[in-house]
Amino acid sequence: MTLLTDTGIIFGRYLRATLRSRTSLLFGMLQPLLFLALFGPLLTGFDLGVGGSSWQALVPGVLVQLALLGGSFVGLGLLVERNLGVIDRMRVTPVSPLALLLGRTLRDVVQLLVQSILLVGLGVAFGLRAPLGGIVLGLLFVAVLAAALSALSYGLAMNVGTPPEFAAIANTAAMPLMLLSGLLLPMSLAPGWLDAASRVVPLRYTVDAVRQVFQGHYANATVLTGAAVTVALAAACVFGGARLFSRTRA
Amino acid sequence: MPEPAIHVRGLTRTFTLAKGPVHAVRGIDLTVRRGEILGFLGPNGAGKTTTVRMLTTLLPPSGGHAEVAGHDLLADPAGVRRRIGYVAQSGGLDPACGVREELITQGRLHRLTRGQAGERAEELARDLALVELMERPTVALSGGQRRRLEIALGLVNRPEVLFLDEPSTGLDPGSRAELWELVRRVRAVHGTTVFLTTHYLDEADALADRIVVVDGGAVVAEGTPAELKSRHTGDPAASLQDAFLAITGRATAGEPLSI
Numbered sequence: 001m002t003l004l005t006d007t008g009i010i011f012g013r014y015l016r017a018t019l020r021s022r023t024s025l026l027f028g029m030l031q032p033l034l035f036l037a038l039f040g041p042l043l044t045g046f047d048l049g050v051g052g053s054s055w056q057a058l059v060p061g062v063l064v065q066l067a068l069l070g071g072s073f074v075g076l077g078l079l080v081e082r083n084l085g086v087i088d089r090m091r092v093t094p095v096s097p098l099a100l101l102l103g104r105t106l107r108d109v110v111q112l113l114v115q116s117i118l119l120v121g122l123g124v125a126f127g128l129r130a131p132l133g134g135i136v137l138g139l140l141f142v143a144v145l146a147a148a149l150s151a152l153s154y155g156l157a158m159n160v161g162t163p164p165e166f167a168a169i170a171n172t173a174a175m176p177l178m179l180l181s182g183l184l185l186p187m188s189l190a191p192g193w194l195d196a197a198s199r200v201v202p203l204r205y206t207v208d209a210v211r212q213v214f215q216g217h218y219a220n221a222t223v224l225t226g227a228a229v230t231v232a233l234a235a236a237c238v239f240g241g242a243r244l245f246s247r248t249r250a
Numbered sequence: 251m252p253e254p255a256i257h258v259r260g261l262t263r264t265f266t267l268a269k270g271p272v273h274a275v276r277g278i279d280l281t282v283r284r285g286e287i288l289g290f291l292g293p294n295g296a297g298k299t300t301t302v303r304m305l306t307t308l309l310p311p312s313g314g315h316a317e318v319a320g321h322d323l324l325a326d327p328a329g330v331r332r333r334i335g336y337v338a339q340s341g342g343l344d345p346a347c348g349v350r351e352e353l354i355t356q357g358r359l360h361r362l363t364r365g366q367a368g369e370r371a372e373e374l375a376r377d378l379a380l381v382e383l384m385e386r387p388t389v390a391l392s393g394g395q396r397r398r399l400e401i402a403l404g405l406v407n408r409p410e411v412l413f414l415d416e417p418s419t420g421l422d423p424g425s426r427a428e429l430w431e432l433v434r435r436v437r438a439v440h441g442t443t444v445f446l447t448t449h450y451l452d453e454a455d456a457l458a459d460r461i462v463v464v465d466g467g468a469v470v471a472e473g474t475p476a477e478l479k480s481r482h483t484g485d486p487a488a489s490l491q492d493a494f495l496a497i498t499g500r501a502t503a504g505e506p507l508s509i
Contacts (some may be wrong), residue, residue, distance in 0.1 A: 009358045017346050081344060091340030092306050093359040094332050
């Protein structure tokens with residue numbers, strides 16, 4: 001199966017690159033970490049309306065935020081490489097073009113999972129209590145979401161001219177998605193119109209589902225809806241990302 | 251006559267921009283014999299890079315057809331990619347990556363096993379004087395060393411046709427001479443066909459068996475350097491610069507006039 005082998009080769013190459021620059025691994029998770037450390041303690045006395053402790057509501061939100069911010073901006077690295085001609089050089093080989101996308105996306109998912117595990121660990125230190133099965137399932141949600149956003153980000157990066165343009169687009173997309181999906185505070189606190197608006201944002205269903213599994217609820221409508229929306233989003237993003245990625249431009 | 255290494259008929263490429271269509275390549279015909287070094291010469295914006303990007307399968311042509319290394323560009327791009335090497339103007343090195351790792355990964359992308367890719371990397375390192383540099387990150391290489399590595403990457407699959415897009419841009423005179431020597435040696439030892447774009451007249455004169463001059467997206471002259479000089483200036487002692495001026499009516503953009 002050449003696609004798998006090729007994906008493995010690309011994955012290995014970029015994973016080694018990531019391991020060489022451990023600082024980026026750390027700095028990538030600094031922001032969510034700060035949210036956890038400096039924002040989390042403010043919430044401990046509040047009823048967030050989603051059941052469980054405030055940590056069971058916040059940690060899932062911060063995990064999804066990490067996937068969103070990490071995933072949206074991965075294209076920046078690709079754009080730099082593209083301008084150096086690295087991508088073209090690889091494309092003039094028999095390698096499967098899809099593997100060039102999937103190998104990197106897989107690296108991002110692995111990186112995100114490592115960061116997520118560290119974050120959950122920190123959450124536990126602060127007072128998060130959640131069943132292990134729920135945490136594993138929650139990480140699975142986050143992994144699928146990260147794959148979706150990474151693939152889309154790479155597809156976009158292949159079609160944008162310069163890093164500042166890309167950063168502007170990614171920022172503009174990420175900020176409303178973050179606010180509208182109730183990552184930091186659940187939408188159960190929102191007025192009706194905001195709650196309604198947030199229902200068009202797929203991430204909202206992901207984060208709601210992760211909050212549920214962190215409380216040990218696995219088979220309710222929120223979790224199933226979240227799973228369906230997340231998987232559908234991933235399928236659409238990977239498909240769209242692959243199309244954008246292999247589109248040839250001047 | 252054996253099958254040519256590159257055979258191009260009526261190749262065109264039009265880009266659609268907001269201000270209207272741009273005809274970057276307007277119908278190029280050319281044939282490159284096996285083992286030939288072809289100088290694809292033209293001023294900036296003549297369509298050289300667009301042509302190379304089409305011939306290396308990176309950019310679909312708007313029209314025309316081409317066979318490269320015995321495979322149809324449109325019907326069998328994968329067959330073409332297996333048999334060619336491509337060194338872009340930008341080089342294509344990842345600054346964070348090590349020399350050995352770049353070579354091995356490139357071999358793996360060409361479907362070599364891990365062991366074969368490792369052996370091929372050593373072999374190329376010996377051939378291209380990279381042995382001492384294998385553990386360095388590519389960002390630590392000098393201009394000439396970088397170019398050698400880029401060419402090594404283009405040779406990983408023992409290509410039948412090697413495309414070099416403006417290979418001496420940014421090199422100091424010593425590194426340029428070294429590059430020319432390397433290109434000659436690759437052809438002499440492996441019989442590799444070399445398709446070299448350049449806007450340096452001295453480079454085309456020194457290296458190419460035959461020159462195709464493009465301007466405005468079309469071929470405006472072709473022949474050996476000697477033929478071009480005598481045909482277009484009427485003077486066998488003329489320089490290629492004189493011939494080039496006679497052909498295109500202008501000097502190569504931004505380059506010094508003397509050879």
